[in-house]
Amino acid sequence: MSTDTLETKSWKTRRKSDNSIFNGPILRRALLDSLRKLDLRWQLKNPVMFVVEIGSVITTVEFVRYLITGPASEAFFVFGVAVWLWFTVIFANFAEAMAEGRGKAQADALRKTRTTTQAKRLKQQNRREDYEEVAAPDLRKGDLVLVEAGDVIPGDGDVVEGVASVDESAITGESAPVIRESGGDRSAVTGGTRVLSDWVVVQISANPGETFLDRMIALVEGAARQKTPNEIALNILLASLTIIFLLAVVTLEPFAIYSKNPVSITTLVALLVCLIPTTIGGLLSAIGIAGMDRMVQRNVLAMSGRAVEAAGDVDVLLLDKTGTITLGNRMASRFVPLQGVEEKSLAQAALLSSLADETPEGRSIVVLANERYGLHDEAAENATFVPFSAQTRMSGVDLNGHADGSLYKVRKGAADSVKTYVQEAGGSVGEELEKLVTTIASSGSTPLVVAETHVQGQDGSHQDARVLGVIELKDIVKGGMRERFDQLRKMGIRTVMITGDNPLTAAAIAREAGVDDFLAQATPETKMSLIKEQQAGGRLVAMTGDGTNDAPALAQADVGVAMNTGTQAAKEAANMVDLDSNPTKLIEVVEVGKQLLMTRGALTTFSIANDVAKYFAIIPAMFMVAFPQLEALNIMHLATPHSAILSAVIFNALIIIALVPLALRGVAYRPLGAGPLLRRNLLIYGLGGLIVPFVGIKLIDLLLVILHLA
Ligand SMILES: Nc1ncnc2c1ncn2[C@@H]1O[C@H](COP(=O)(O)OP(=O)(O)OP(=O)(O)O)[C@@H](O)[C@H]1O
Numbered sequence: 001m002s003t004d005t006l007e008t009k010s011w012k013t014r015r016k017s018d019n020s021i022f023n024g025p026i027l028r029r030a031l032l033d034s035l036r037k038l039d040l041r042w043q044l045k046n047p048v049m050f051v052v053e054i055g056s057v058i059t060t061v062e063f064v065r066y067l068i069t070g071p072a073s074e075a076f077f078v079f080g081v082a083v084w085l086w087f088t089v090i091f092a093n094f095a096e097a098m099a100e101g102r103g104k105a106q107a108d109a110l111r112k113t114r115t116t117t118q119a120k121r122l123k124q125q126n127r128r129e130d131y132e133e134v135a136a137p138d139l140r141k142g143d144l145v146l147v148e149a150g151d152v153i154p155g156d157g158d159v160v161e162g163v164a165s166v167d168e169s170a171i172t173g174e175s176a177p178v179i180r181e182s183g184g185d186r187s188a189v190t191g192g193t194r195v196l197s198d199w200v201v202v203q204i205s206a207n208p209g210e211t212f213l214d215r216m217i218a219l220v221e222g223a224a225r226q227k228t229p230n231e232i233a234l235n236i237l238l239a240s241l242t243i244i245f246l247l248a249v250v251t252l253e254p255f256a257i258y259s260k261n262p263v264s265i266t267t268l269v270a271l272l273v274c275l276i277p278t279t280i281g282g283l284l285s286a287i288g289i290a291g292m293d294r295m296v297q298r299n300v301l302a303m304s305g306r307a308v309e310a311a312g313d314v315d316v317l318l319l320d321k322t323g324t325i326t327l328g329n330r331m332a333s334r335f336v337p338l339q340g341v342e343e344k345s346l347a348q349a350a351l352l353s354s355l356a357d358e359t360p361e362g363r364s365i366v367v368l369a370n371e372r373y374g375l376h377d378e379a380a381e382n383a384t385f386v387p388f389s390a391q392t393r394m395s396g397v398d399l400n401g402h403a404d405g406s407l408y409k410v411r412k413g414a415a416d417s418v419k420t421y422v423q424e425a426g427g428s429v430g431e432e433l434e435k436l437v438t439t440i441a442s443s444g445s446t447p448l449v450v451a452e453t454h455v456q457g458q459d460g461s462h463q464d465a466r467v468l469g470v471i472e473l474k475d476i477v478k479g480g481m482r483e484r485f486d487q488l489r490k491m492g493i494r495t496v497m498i499t500g501d502n503p504l505t506a507a508a509i510a511r512e513a514g515v516d517d518f519l520a521q522a523t524p525e526t527k528m529s530l531i532k533e534q535q536a537g538g539r540l541v542a543m544t545g546d547g548t549n550d551a552p553a554l555a556q557a558d559v560g561v562a563m564n565t566g567t568q569a570a571k572e573a574a575n576m577v578d579l580d581s582n583p584t585k586l587i588e589v590v591e592v593g594k595q596l597l598m599t600r601g602a603l604t605t606f607s608i609a610n611d612v613a614k615y616f617a618i619i620p621a622m623f624m625v626a627f628p629q630l631e632a633l634n635i636m637h638l639a640t641p642h643s644a645i646l647s648a649v650i651f652n653a654l655i656i657i658a659l660v661p662l663a664l665r666g667v668a669y670r671p672l673g674a675g676p677l678l679r680r681n682l683l684i685y686g687l688g689g690l691i692v693p694f695v696g697i698k699l700i701d702l703l704l705v706i707l708h709l710a
């Protein structure tokens with residue numbers, strides 16, 4: 001038992017202590033992997049590096065040829081070019097392997113937390129005593145299992161009965177236990193976590209091999225990674241540039257032969273490699289993997305690279321109110337009867353309507369009725385319970401008491417829903433209720449209206465409906481919300497709170513939390529259509545939520561972040577899961593996304609600018625003998641044609657390895673608008689890309705001369 005707790009700790013500690021990118025074991029594994037990735041089949045997915053590797057093979061063959069035929073000086077030069085071309089490919093492989101390395105180490109640690117547990121599978125529903133022991137891998141979707149204090153939860157699922165505190169450190173790394181309970185938006189449990197106290201019945205929601213832990217392992221390991229549309233587009237651009245330069249270089253040859261100064265194959269290959277965008281070609285995939293990894297560092301699991309990119313461009317953020325902006329344990333705090341109704345009979349009706357209400361709201365009503373009025377939850381005879389739904393916004397009970405077929409119904413729910421219900425049953429709703437609801441809602445609390453109906457006669461012809469009073473549900477806005485929303489505003493992101501609650505409560509909470517806008521009385525459908533509307537206007541929408549009623553919207557959003565505490569439905573629909581269940585995590589998610597886009601943009605700019613300088617180094621070197629007029633181009637004054645070419649190739653390889661840390665860490669993020677950010681990057685990486693190679697190639701050339709290598 002304690003061993004896997006230890007493993008758990010090590011996965012978190014590893015992550016925390018790991019902020020230096022280069023650590024021993026990861027480095028060793030990456031070095032080996034960069035040799036493994038020399039396999040040409042692997043290189044096929046990266047056209048730029050594929051061409052470089054073919055060039056390495058050609059120059060190696062050339063070297064062997066010169067070894068045999070001489071002259072030795074030429075063999076020496078060709079050897080230098082061949083070696084540095086191999087290095088170019090290996091450095092690019094190394095960048096990718098380093099990016100993958102941390103994920104692989106985490107996947108290993110996670111695998112160790114997968115223990116083979118025994119499960120207590122219930123033979124029938126509602127009979128907790130009656131179970132059989134089976135191995136966790138034998139569980140299937142839909143199975144019900146009992147998990148008691150001390151047991152490891154055998155698979156992913158939703159709590160359908162009971163409340164328990166759960167140690168989820170195996171996946172979240174947080175040691176504080178969390179509460180998981182049936183009925184509300186905190187029902188999801190994850191296989192491999194442990195129940196600390198009490199018991200729960202869990203309905204298994206994933207077959208073996210498809211669990212959250214499996215998906216998490218595949219994700220951090222990069223096994224599930226696919227190229228994003230942006231990456232594919234950039235790759236096509238890089239491939240096109242490569243083809244253009246390839247054609248340009250090939251057509252140089254007849255030109256050179258005509259000038260009676262044929263250029264060697266090695267020189268042509270060197271020229272080609274220097275001109276094609278090897279820097280970004282070599283670092284592109286590392287940048288993407290590192291972006292996903294930075295999400296994991298922040299305890300966010302991004303299911304796709306596409307979601308991470310979309311996060312960088314988000315315009316609108318939709319947040320759900322209860323549990324996301326507020327603490328979410330909406331508790332009944334008082335019963336307020338209408339005139340002529342006794343407080344106790346309101347409490348009695350409220351209790352009756354909540355006996356089978358498994359939501360936290362419902363349970364809190366039972367508790368309050370109990371504490372305040374000593375009322376007890378004796379099971380009602382002949383009761384049909386009406387569970388809460390986000391569509392009806394009501395819950396209650398029908399009591400079929402008497403032989404004469406009379407019916408007694410109690411309903412509680414959102415004010416407008418219950419009002420409509422009462423009016424449809426022939427009752428009336430007065431001024432007094434209106435005022436009461438307004439007062440409670442304006443304070444940010446949620447009013448639940450309680451009504452009763454007596455139905456008489458076999459055909460239900462005689463109905464008598466009336467409102468009894470209101471239950472006040474109190475909720476609290478989480479701390480630090482306003483600051484976070486201010487920050488989002490600075491980043492150019494609009495925040496909208498959406499809630500199933502009434503407009504007055506929504507307005508009060510919205511004001512207190514400092515969101516830009518809100519939408520009240522939202523159903524799952526309206527949440528979804530709001531997102532579609534925004535998307536139709538060309539905006540990228542992010543949404544955070546936890547409830548089952550958020551699931552369709554989470555799936556529709558460009559970036560859907562589900563709280564780990566939420567329901568399985570929400571977690572499955574979303575394309576990110578926040579293990580810390582912190583709704584304002586989206587700020588960090590956006591930052592990581594922006595950082596990814598900026599890093600890719602900056603290194604692409606740098607790479608292309610960079611190649612210009614190599615052009616100035618190599619072209620004069622190639623043709624100076626034949627065309628002395630080209631002296632004007634020879635602004636770098638490199639020692640010899642050979643040293644010029646070799647210096648350019650060496651620089652071209654070294655720049656990749658030099659930029660690996662930047663590719664892995666990402667460029668520094670600043671909350672600036674898109675315009676200033678672009679200008680700043682063009683200045684640094686465009687201008688830098690132009691200047692750095694001139695200096696670098698010149699220095700390498702000097703060094704080669706000093707060392708008598710050229
Ligand atoms: N157990 C319940 N029984 C009856 N009515 C309820 C119950 N729980 C909530 N309601 C009413 O239904 C409304 C809608 O609830 P729903 O869960 O869809 O949204 P919400 O939790 O208020 O908001 P959010 O979407 O931010 O979570 C609530 O505002 C409340 O008035």
Ligand SMILES: [K+]
Pocket residue numbers: 273274275276277278279611652
């Ligand atoms: K290049």
Ligand SMILES: [Mg+2]
Pocket residue numbers: 185322500547
């Ligand atoms: Mg809700």
